[in-house]
Amino acid sequence: MAVPGTTRTREGVPGLDRAPGVAVMCAAVYALVETAWAVTGTTVPFTARTAYPPAVQLVLAGLAVAAGLACRATRRPLARAGRAAVRGVLVPATPVLATGAVSLPAHFVTLAAGSGPDSVTGLTHVLLSAALTGALAPVALAHRRRSAGRCLRCGREHTGGRDVPLVRPGATTAPRRTRRVAYLLMCGMVPWAGVKTVWTLGGDALGITAEKWKESNSGGSDAAKALAEAGIDVTVLAAGLGFLLLTGLMYPWGQVFPRRTPFLSGRRVPRLLPLIPAWLTAFGLSVYGVVLVAYAPLAALGVLPAPALDTDLGATRSGTLWLVAFGGTAFGGLGFALLVAARSYAARTRPACATAVASAEAQPSAVPWGRAG
Incomplete structure (x- = not known):
């Protein structure tokens, strides 16, 4: 049974404004831990038989610092060169840092089976990579919307600010x-x-x-x-x-x-x-x-x-x-x-501002805003 959409007057994308601060904090923690491991020679497994070389750990720490600085820069309006610089850091940094979380499903299965972690440092590295990647993603999303001149809340182009109601689509089945x-x-x-x-x-x-x-x-x-x-x-x-x-x-x-x-x-x-x-x-x-x-x-x-x-x-x-x-x-x-x-x-x-919904409904040829697949 389809559930009708709902309308809310409060901001419907909580966290996008706070996302840069969260990302900076995650980047700082990641960089500090990776640097400490590299300096002390702590073994951090990369595969079952290999470990991260200290030089690679320092490179990852530097990349996290650069990503954190880029996220901090998104807090204020940027010129075209500044937006390009932020994009030039976040676009390559996010997937590179995300590779550290590739083995997250394997660790989950091991822990769910009650066997305990194979390596505490390996599990910590995976969790830090996942947290940092998750923190960078909304910053990149907000930066992309802001650079394209779209609404920060719903990602669409429309008139009106954040004071307009936010409409959530009803429950639907995938195409x-x-x-x-x-x-x-x-x-x-x-x-x-x-x-x-x-x-x-x-x-x-x-x-x-x-x-x-x-x-x-x-x-x-x-x-x-x-x-x-x-x-x-x-x-x-x-x-x-x-x-x-x-x-x-x-x-x-x-x-x-x-x-x-x-x-x-x-x-x-x-x-x-x-x-x-x-x-x-x-x-x-x-x-x-x-x-x-x-x-x-x-x-x-x-x-x-x-x-x-x-x-x-x-x-x-x-x-x-x-x-x-x-x-x-x-x-x-x-x-x-x-x-x-x-x-x-x-x-x-994905929710949409009421003005964007009204604009979409006024165009019969447009794809229904709540049914994009």
């Missing part, structure tokens, strides 16, 4: 094309989830027996062991939660709490509640998936070195490469599906 693309991408989960399920149910796959696979996971938490005994792999369960988030982004129940939700029935879901985990998870999964999908065929052809074989599992070279490819299609598929769904959700739930 059919968006849903088809998202579900097609989710099909990449099938081979990987199927192999994991075969192992948990006692079968053999990719040259690895169920007994060997269970032995290799014997050091996991009690919760993970209990799930495995029930035929459920913890990573497959985490992927299921990702699919739940995906469907919530595409259907009305992700915008308005369902009728049977205790205490929240019929209330509007805070817009950022599903978007923040979707964006953070999608970025890491999509990057990781692309890397694995590209690596598997190149390693099979001998262009890149083959992955180390787990002799305890009795894994073969071909079986390992197939597992890498399956993991790439699974992680990448879920990541890109979340990106597609989150983009649609953000467009469909």
